[in-house]
Amino acid sequence: MIVENISAPVTLVLHHPHFFSAGYRKAWSELTGCNIIAFDAPFHGENRNDQSYRDFAADTVARARELVDTPLVVAGVSQGGVIAQESAGQPGVVGVIGISTTRRAADDEERSSMNGLIDVWGADGGPQPVAKIIAATSNNSQQPAYSEMVDAVLAMTKEQVAHTIPLLEDRRGGIELVLTWLRLVRCSHGTAPNIAHDFY
Structure with missing residues (x-):
């Protein structure tokens, strides 16, 4: 905090x-x-x-x-x-x-896409190619935000992704x-x- x-x-x-x-x-x-x-x-x-x-x-x-x-x-x-x-x-x-x-609320296509992230995630962080794709397609696509986004994705563990994706899926x-x-x-x-x- x-x-x-x-x-x-x-x-x-x-x-x-x-x-x-x-x-x-x-x-x-x-x-x-x-x-x-x-x-x-x-x-x-x-x-x-x-x-x-x-x-x-x-x-x-x-x-x-x-x-x-x-x-x-x-x-x-x-x-x-x-x-x-x-x-x-x-x-x-x-x-x-x-x-x-x-x-x-998340639609079926978005739910499928988000669940796909859990399947490819490494125990200690996201794969580099996935991190680059997420950063490039987000609102953080310009530097220095792009590099910060890549670093944030790479640092997130599989445990974290497995808990946070369902929250995003279930948003109202x-x-x-x-x-x-x-x-x-x-x-x-x-x-x-x-x-x-x-x-x-």
Whole structure:
């Protein structure tokens, strides 16, 4: 877990993409001007708790509320966005942002493709050709993100993949996002965010 409390008026609870860990969000308080709390998703980083995205989202929101008393904006990229969606409607959450994510359940083709990863995975990490394909076809296809993605895939063990693929397969689609807009761009010390963006 990463906690960067800079006494800002808003806290971002950040969820990382598949293959990465909470370290993906280190030093984001400097980039955003917000307090930052980031967690390792189930079977990522140091987390070996076997739980659904829904339970994980609820637990992380509850933990964040123990650490700060500011409004929470929950955001995530890809897998992290799927987790963020599960935070909608949780106490203290005033906004949800999903980037490069989906609001649909996995279809049969995607399930088959993801299960194929488990079959080819090595005990100590993903095969180099597979890592390169994943990085090249993801939103991380440009350097340095490409190399970081390859490294993250290569570092993930077969045990982790075998636990995380079912979570991605079983994600819920069409989650009702009760918070349809968010007034946030930069959280400055002592000042309110001043630019509005709509997220539908």
